[in-house]
Amino acid sequence: MIATFRYEFLMQIRRPVLWIVYGLxxxxxxxxxxxxxxxxxxxxxxxxxxxxxxxIVSADLLMLLLPIVYGCLLAxxxxxxxxxxxxxxxxxxxxxxxxxLIGKYLGTCAATAVPFALAYFGRAVxxxxxxxxxxxxxxxxxxxxxxxxPALLFVGALALAGPLLMPPMLFQVLFVVYWFxxxxxxxxxxxxxxxxxxxxxxxxxxxGLFGYRPAQQPxxxxxxxxxxxxxxxxxxxxxxxxxxxxxxxxLLWIGVMLVLAxxxxxxxxxxxxxxxx
Amino acid sequence: MRSLGLWSHEMKRAGPAALLAxxxxxxxxxxxxxxxxxxxxxxxxxxxxxxTILETGIPLLAGIAAASLIGRDRAxxxxxxxxxxxxxxxxxxxxxxxxxxxLCALVVSALLVVTGWWDLLPAASHGLAGQxxxxxxxxWLTALGLxxxxxxxxxxxxxxxxxxxxxxxxxxxxxxxENPMLRLFHMFATTYGTAPDEWLPNRLTLLATALLLAAxxxxxxxxxxxxxxxxxx
Numbered sequence: 162m163i164a165t166f167r168y169e170f171l172m173q174i175r176r177p178v179l180w181i182v183y184g185l186x187x188x189x190x191x192x193x194x195x196x197x198x199x200x201x202x203x204x205x206x207x208x209x210x211x212x213x214x215x216x217i218v219s220a221d222l223l224m225l226l227l228p229i230v231y232g233c234l235l236a237x238x239x240x241x242x243x244x245x246x247x248x249x250x251x252x253x254x255x256x257x258x259x260x261x262l263i264g265k266y267l268g269t270c271a272a273t274a275v276p277f278a279l280a281y282f283g284r285a286v287x288x289x290x291x292x293x294x295x296x297x298x299x300x301x302x303x304x305x306x307x308x309x310x311p312a313l314l315f316v317g318a319l320a321l322a323g324p325l326l327m328p329p330m331l332f333q334v335l336f337v338v339y340w341f342x343x344x345x346x347x348x349x350x351x352x353x354x355x356x357x358x359x360x361x362x363x364x365x366x367x368x369g370l371f372g373y374r375p376a377q378q379p380x381x382x383x384x385x386x387x388x389x390x391x392x393x394x395x396x397x398x399x400x401x402x403x404x405x406x407x408x409x410x411x412l413l414w415i416g417v418m419l420v421l422a423x424x425x426x427x428x429x430x431x432x433x434x435x436x437x438x
Numbered sequence: 439m440r441s442l443g444l445w446s447h448e449m450k451r452a453g454p455a456a457l458l459a460x461x462x463x464x465x466x467x468x469x470x471x472x473x474x475x476x477x478x479x480x481x482x483x484x485x486x487x488x489x490t491i492l493e494t495g496i497p498l499l500a501g502i503a504a505a506s507l508i509g510r511d512r513a514x515x516x517x518x519x520x521x522x523x524x525x526x527x528x529x530x531x532x533x534x535x536x537x538x539x540x541l542c543a544l545v546v547s548a549l550l551v552v553t554g555w556w557d558l559l560p561a562a563s564h565g566l567a568g569q570x571x572x573x574x575x576x577x578w579l580t581a582l583g584l585x586x587x588x589x590x591x592x593x594x595x596x597x598x599x600x601x602x603x604x605x606x607x608x609x610x611x612x613x614x615x616e617n618p619m620l621r622l623f624h625m626f627a628t629t630y631g632t633a634p635d636e637w638l639p640n641r642l643t644l645l646a647t648a649l650l651l652a653a654x655x656x657x658x659x660x661x662x663x664x665x666x667x668x669x670x671x
Contacts, residue, residue: 178590178592178594178595181590181595182590182595182598182599186598186599186602189602189606193606193613225609226602226605226606226609229598229601229602229605230598230601233594233597233598233601234594234595234598236594236597237594327455328453328454328455329455329506330453330455330456330459330502330503330506331455331458331459333502333506333597333601334459334498334499334502336601337498337502337601337604337605338498340605341605341608341609345605345609351483351487
């Protein structure tokens with residue numbers, strides 16, 4: 162497993178297109194979100210001098226569109242062995258199928274997340290220097306580990322295993338549509354998983370663990386106006402999947418992401434066993 | 439006869455996903471047209487969804503198909519010995535996939551016109567020019583996919599860029615609407631709206647820039663050895 166991890170990591174991180182695609186898309190994000198990205202604040206009244214809030218906003222801005230790049234660059238990794246005809250050779254090695262899958266999963270996901278992490282921690286270092294807030298680095302690590310890592314683990318499992326179950330081209334289309342429908346559109350527009358406990362782009366950890374509060378209260382929350390929390394959205398379908406944010410729900414969201422990742426990988430393994438026999 | 443054989447071969451090479459996805463979209467439209475109101479969707483909402491499927495779904499299918507052209511062929515040496523250039527092979531395959539998608543888009547728009555949904559779409563132009571609602575973005579995203587795939591020689595990279603641009607233009611549609619320069623290049627001007635009298639210029643700009651993108655891809659695709667030697671999936 163360690164050997165697979167090492168090789169998969171190195172193979173992915175040395176791919177020039179990984180850096181080219183991330184570079185281009187990151188540049189577009191920075192140019193587009195010029196002011197919010199420079200100030201790390203979304204909306205008037207957010208305390209941008211608070212390092213926790215700034216790091217959450219920074220992660221939010223990246224999580225909007227970069228996971229699509231992350232997923233697309235991962236999508237060809239698992240089916241690649243079969244296409245290159247090296248499955249037979251790999252089968253002859255003493256490493257078992259399951260540990261090879263785990264090694265490949267962790268290795269490629271880690272390598273594909275490196276440019277993501279560099280962009281995020283690069284901004285954190287810049288913030289720490291310009292604002293004179295070294296604690297931002299600590300918050301950046303905390304936010305990244307609790308928010309971004311679980312989300313990327315789930316998205317990574319989905320992107321790796323998806324092309325096994327359907328033609329890769331179809332998967333790419335469905336993956337993009339899923340990210341748009343299940344994570345980005347406002348919940349009142351149509352029944353969607355966005356902002357629910359099942360969405361990798363939910364902000365349960367930000368609200369539940371880090372006490373994040375937006376400056377202006379969105380008009381569509383169900384709760385009393387004297388405090389604002391994250392959770393059910395009025396007139397939205399599937400609200401039973403949107404519990405009110407709190408510490409327990411934030412931890413539950415992390416657990417759900419991990420369980421989903423493991424389930425998707427188990428499905429991929431089961432599928433492989435079925436097709437092998 | 440020989441050329442017919444080549445086309446039918448490329449149809450098989452295109453794969454079931456490229457051939458089944460556009461009719462699946464047509465079925466989705468038929469379903470929404472038939473049951474949208476019964477599902478509790480308001481009329482305006484359903485009309486908007488139908489246009490979204492036509493204006494954003496069709497280009498996404500064609501764009502991803504174009505982006506995944508490179509790296510699918512085995513036996514590189516054999517391909518290089520053939521009298522038919524590799525560019526012609528790739529473009530024939532692209533023609534099959536995009537042509538089929540366009541045919542399905544025509545069916546969808548005919549369906550919307552016949553059932554009267556087209557009249558409910560606020561920004562949609564009528565008549566023949568109305569067909570540019572899906573044709574312009576489809577050709578633009580296809581040309582972009584082709585160019586990126588040819589330039590980076592990697593299907594994964596090209597699909598990532600196409601997907602990113604597609605999502606970006608939907609998520610940040612307001613940015614395109616506010617800026618008079620960007621407005622001309624917005625792929626989804628029918629769905630998300632544009633300034634009055636700017637719909638047709640927008641469609642024509644998209645067509646013109648799609649031509650430019652395709653022209654840029656042309657010489658890159660001509661170097662068969664380079665294209666075939668690209669990153670294997």
